[in-house]
Amino acid sequence: MNQQTAIPAIELKGVSKRFGSVIANSNVNLSVHKGEILSILGENGSGKTTLMNMIAGIYFPDEGEIFIDGEEAIITSPKDAFDYKIGMIHQHFKLVDVFSAAENIVLGLDEKGKYDLSSAQKRVADICERYGFEIDPKKKIYTMSVSEKQTVEIIKVLYRGADILILDEPTAVLTPQETQKLFAILRRMRDDGKAIIIITHKLHEVLSLSDRVAVLRKGEYIGTVNTAETNEAQLTEMMVGKTVELNIHRSEPRDAVPRLEVHHINCSNREGVKVLNDVSFVAKAGEILGIAGIAGSGQRELLEAIAGLQKLDSGAVLYNNPQTGKMDNLVTKTPLQIRDLGVRLSFVPEDRLGMGLVGNMDIVDNMMLRSYRKGKGVFLHRKEPKDLAEHIIEDLEVVTPSASTPVRRLSGGNVQKVLVGREIAASPTVLMAAYPVRGLDINSSYTIYNLLNEQKDKGVAVIFVGEDLDVLLALCDRILVIGSGCITGVVDARTATKEQIGLLMTKTNAESTEGGTPHGN
Amino acid sequence: MATEKKTAAHHEPLFHIAKRDQMVWWKAWIIRAAAILLALVVSGVIITLLTGLNPLNVYGEMIKGNFSNNRVFWMLLQKTSVLLCNSLGVTLAFKMKFWNCGGEGQVLAGCIAAAACMIYMGDSAPNWVIIVSSLITSMLAGALWGGIPAIFKAQYNTNETLFTLMMNYVAIHLVKVLQVLWENPKNSGNVGTINRASQAGWLPKLFGMQYLITVLIVAALCVLVYVYLKKSKHGYEINVVGESQNTARYIGINVKKVIIRTMLVSGAVCGLAGFLLVNGSSAPTVGPNTAGGQGFTAMLVAWMAKFSPFAMVLASALIIFLQQGSVAIATKFGLHRSLADIVTGVILFFIIGCEFFIQYEIKFRHKKGGVQE
Known part of the structure; x- marks a missing residue:
């Protein structure tokens, strides 16, 4: 040429x-x-x-x-x-x-x-x-x-x-x-x-x-x-790239019962473009379900839909309530109503300082975000959140001058430890984490992996949205691959390869719908 | 390497501004003190250049205008209190990043309600009933004036700045209509002193001091607002909604409810200022200028104090001090009011401007040789 x-x-x-x-x-x-x-x-x-x-x-x-x-x-x-x-x-x-x-x-x-x-x-x-x-x-x-x-x-x-x-x-x-x-x-x-x-x-x-x-x-x-x-x-x-061996501990799931069932949910954004297209899957207690996909393929909407923050066009999100043994439909409920049902759903959103935490508030006040309504009367009770903050700072080795430091002053890894720490402190039955290790150094990342694994061993249904395929393959039990709002495949993380997931990720909407039901497996 | 150096120097500006982490409190106060000193020097120069007066005399007169006798001193306290009350009101909304520019209208709405109670109940009800109903209705009227823009903001996401601003004019013109209805004496076009003879509905003089009750009410309110914002669950919600509506949604706060509720409270506090202006006055009346632009000055006070209720005590006292002082020097030296306004402007400019140097630092380029290459 x-x-x-x-x-x-x-x-x-x-x-x-x-x-x-x-x-x-x-x-x-x-x-x-x-x-x-x-x-x-x-x-x-x-x-x-x-x-x-x-x-x-x-x-x-x-x-x-x-x-x-x-x-x-x-x-x-x-x-x-x-x-x-x-x-x-x-x-x-x-x-x-x-x-x-x-x-x-x-x-x-x-x-x-x-x-x-x-x-x-x-x-x-x-x-x-x-x-x-x-x-x-x-x-x-x-x-x-x-x-x-x-x-x-x-x-x-x-x-x-x-x-x-x-x-x-x-x-x-x-x-x-x-x-x-x-x-x-x-x-x-x-x-x-x-x-x-x-x-x-x-x-x-x-x-x-x-x-x-x-x-x-x-x-x-x-x-x-x-x-x-x-x-x-x-x-x-x-x-x-070539598969990198990561030394992440992974236990076998024990008596994994379905905890969260997502049935055929559809969702459109403000421009009317479909961001979730007939998505169905099951998250089981005691396992880590990974979600892989190119950014913006609908991961955020999916998690927000489960958390009651996203309006859906159709579909159902069923929660198998271990306390009552009943199935509760979370769709059309607000986060507060979901919590009132006794659903202990924790969510580590992608946007840590824009959604999960308030950057200008200190660690103690951020601890209260979930729990400030507790206690009688019109006044706040800062004693418990203060203890929790100190507990998290010590356990997760958060580097901070004090518990009254605004979280925006902490480094990314420490911000994430505060957020994950708070979400885990609520002793959830479902824990969703979106890109929890993005921007974190190796040590902080491993702290987070260990925390997720601990939750899994306690019988929590963990949903982990990640971008690093090596991590997804090493940490998760099953991986759900999402492409342009569709589930393009579900693979066993113990046997799947990176190439396999990579190909599923780059499948587009048109291809996967042409190819029949995208989530047949 | 040489080219790289050249381009690097070429692209680095002469100085750049960087946000400071956090300044030690005493350093910040040194900067503020220096700013005030500088402001006095600069306005001193201006005074001398324009009038030939000795600036020290002028400043002395400003102080005298506020402290020379009981009357002016109590005026200082009363005006400061009402301004503070108003500032506390708008601060509640500001904390939520709801830019309530309608303090003026909310105060006037309060004034109208208070005056209406005094006029229509003056002959029939006992004094304390009039006072209590004035208090309640003025707060309700303020809440109404603040609540309307809030409902629209929550439901349709209208711009609260414009909406609250326009509500001011509605209130001002409403007062003008009522002036006709309530005019006393006939054909004067003014409401005149309400219940001059009976003094029905006038706030009582505590220990013979006209404005003591006003000062006490606002002092209590100041503590109350502080506690509400810092220690209550409502205050916490206001803070979260102000910082990030996304976070508020995420933890299940009903954002619309918080917006409307907070603006009702904000408006009610401004309405209370209206009550203090009418019932607490030594000659209660109502007119389009009763609020006298305080609704806007209150925004300045709130920002100067960075929304801290106790710092607002200082800020509103400073503003009133400057206002009264400038009137005093204008009268004493036969100067035009504008000169007094210039002095006020210069002082405020330095005080507000110095906050920039507390929050930011200016870093100059280190290598000077780079440009000449």
Whole structure:
């Protein structure tokens, strides 16, 4: 191919970026040629978006160089990026709702001459014709569908003359049909000589769209392969890596009775997009049920639905109450009503300081969140929570100046210990934990694993949403794989492989529904 | 390496602002004291430049205007108390991050209710009945004025700032209508002193001191609000809802209920200020200016004190001191009121501005050579 010999449109050499002690990217080398589509593949947190943000001028690399058309480029702002003809389409659109498409497209452009919307509309129409977009330049953003908004974003960067386009997970918000349309447009732009970088973690899209694939894993650059010479299995292995033996203790579940039964739940988000699609599973007492999946596949909604925080379109969440022996349906109940039923449900949410804890309150007051209603009278009783706080600080070795330190001042691991400690102190029968070790160091992570295991041995039904497949495989008894709101499989964690889970994770909605009942096993 | 250095220097701004962890309390007070000193120096310079007066004389007059006799001193106490009462009211909402800009209207609603009780019951009911019913109805009226925006906020997520602000004008114009209805003497356009002869419904003088009862009521209220916010379950809920509605939902707090309940209390406390302004006055009356912009000043007080009820005692005393003092210097030296306002403005600017230096620090770029390369 002549592309390989020509000077690349953009080339990254040894680019690294750190945020404090977290390494987001380390020594990444990439190149994209004109008339080429490069996919960047990687799991959550593998540093894809950070890398692209450095090209788009949002971050500045700590080390390494970026070359545009063979010359070193210093990109310190999105404006610089535009001057280098780089345009990025972000995952979250940046549009003014009450403006029309054309107005949004010219917004912020410092063009000479007077503001001429009709000529702008004409140029927009030209771009649409050239690449096959279907958009009315006069249409207001707030009346648009998600896919139309994305189209506006793409036209916006083309209007500014971008030759290098970066798309951050463009298909995450699209239906399969819209995705096909977008791909057709991207191919046309490639044939027009644009260099296109697309971030994704959907394997089949990578294979059908891109010319080459660059794989990142945990911030490390793994390599680039030609799409024609690779297959799903190789890409999955590059993406998830070789299985790492973790030394996490795992006991055999004893008399595991069903504790929580989820029956055919469906849930839509505010835009009307389905986030949970006919999800059914059983969580048993005395076992750890792992939930694996790409971030945003419906894990949060699923846990919040069980906790009574999410409105469901249909379905039932049944709790097998060990005290009464009856089945209680938790759907349509508020968290308070659920607790009044005697359901001891603990929940460690993903957003620790935004949901699980109050950052500005001290450890004692955070302990009270669950229990402040206890006790008679209008006044708070701080004695018990204070004892609990001190107990948790000592038992879990929370590093803090005192129990009256605001939790936002603690490090991530210590914040998590406080949260998990509080949730376990309520002696739950069901314990749900979403990404409980995210951002934690090895020692804190093991503390959390041990706590979850302790709960399991006590007969608690533990639901563990994780992102590290090695951990899921080492800690859990069964793993539920979720993809685009569907259960794409349930595997035995003792025998399953990473590749198996990785493939299930990247299955999409369309595939799994076409393939019959997704949770047949 | 050389290029890297150059680019790094190029990108580092001259200084940047970083949030401080937490300052030791005595350092913070040194900064505050320095700010006040600086404020006095700066406004001294302004005074001298504009009027040629000796700033020390001017400051002396400001102090005299507040402490020279019993009358002005009690005025200081009364006004401080009412302002404090109002500030305590809005603080309850502020703690919940509900920006209640309707203190003014809630006070006026309280004034209207209190005045109505005095006017319509003045001839028939015993004094204590009038006082108690004034107290209760004024708090209810304030609660109503605060509750309406809260219901809309809870149900439809309307913007509480605009809504409470607009409720102020409703109250002001309502007073104007009532002025016509209640005017005394006829055709004066004013309500005049209510129950001048009988003094029915007027708050009694304790130990012969006109405003002592006002001061005592607000002092008790201050402690009460402190306890409510810090020690009660309600206060805890207010705090959680203010910090994170998501957390509130997660632990099963009914956010809507807390919003409405808190605004009812907030409005009621502001309504109480209305009661103190009417029944507690030495010449009870009601007019569009009875609240006199205090509903807005109260917001300033609440923020200055960072929502701490006891710090608000100091903050509201300072504001009233400056207000009374500036009136005094304007009269004494025959100056225009604006000069007094300038002095007040400068002092407040420094006092509020110094909080920035307590919360943040400014770090200058270390290597100066980088730019010249």
